[in-house]
Amino acid sequence: MGEVLGGCDIFFGGSIVELICMERKKLIEVINVSKVYRIGGGNEFWALRNVSLDVCEREFLAIMGPSGHGKTTLMNIIGLLDKPSSGKVLIDGVDTAKLNDDQLSQLRNRKIGFVFQQYNLINRMSVLENIEVPLLLRGLPRSERVKLTVRALEMAGGEKSWLYKKPNQLSGGQQQRVAIARAIVGDPEIILADEPTGNLDTASSKIVMQTFSKLNVLGKTIVMVTHNPEVALCSKRILYIRDGRISGEEVPDPTKCSFLK
Ligand SMILES: Nc1ncnc2c1ncn2[C@@H]1O[C@H](COP(=O)(O)OP(=O)(O)OP(=O)(O)O)[C@@H](O)[C@H]1O
């Protein structure tokens, strides 16, 4: 009896992610990560302080917190676009601190798709050329690249007719769908999105959230920063960041997510 109760204690006393990760592999492990900027005059600014977090496969995690409190810094470190001042990041069990720049690019290319608030598309290239960028590194023939590009664009809620347009001939919501297509075209396990709906109206935000939700159902792991509580309610776990530290987490009530109705 005592043992059973003890087991229950551990079960209910564990963090949310421990419960979620019980039967799944950890895809992202952030271990004691700090990021310190030297800001002149011998002063330092701690954008992140000893942040540790795990993200398991097939999770849909939202990160919230006030402006300037470290969300983008954390996303860039998880996405291997930036390095921590101390601590480490494991992606699918691989300690990224031990990789050289080429190995980091390869890992990023295979495992991670990134979506930014400002879309980050290249206007002198067509929609097709923007989306296929992650495939170029893999040396696929053009016909295969076009096939995968069309599939990704349609999955992201876009249309084939956009392929030969330039990004600046599309609306903001359409550009974000192109950016999502670029993030998923290489079939990465992890999708990182930093305020993907930050510049979008409600209708476009809805399309983006429906795409993420669909991708999550298909097995993708999603980590998304958002300022919008309605958007966060469509995730499966919300993590709060304040002053460069994790200040709390909760599991949202899925019935409160209006974007997926
Ligand atoms: N290169 C840098 N040098 C010095 N300080 C920086 C640098 N980059 C970011 N910071 C500081 O680190 C803090 C965290 O920035 P970050 O961009 O992660 O915030 P955020 O939570 O994403 O904010 P927002 O919600 O406005 O996007 C900020 O106070 C910012 O001023």
Ligand SMILES: [Mg+2]
């Ligand atoms: Mg930010």
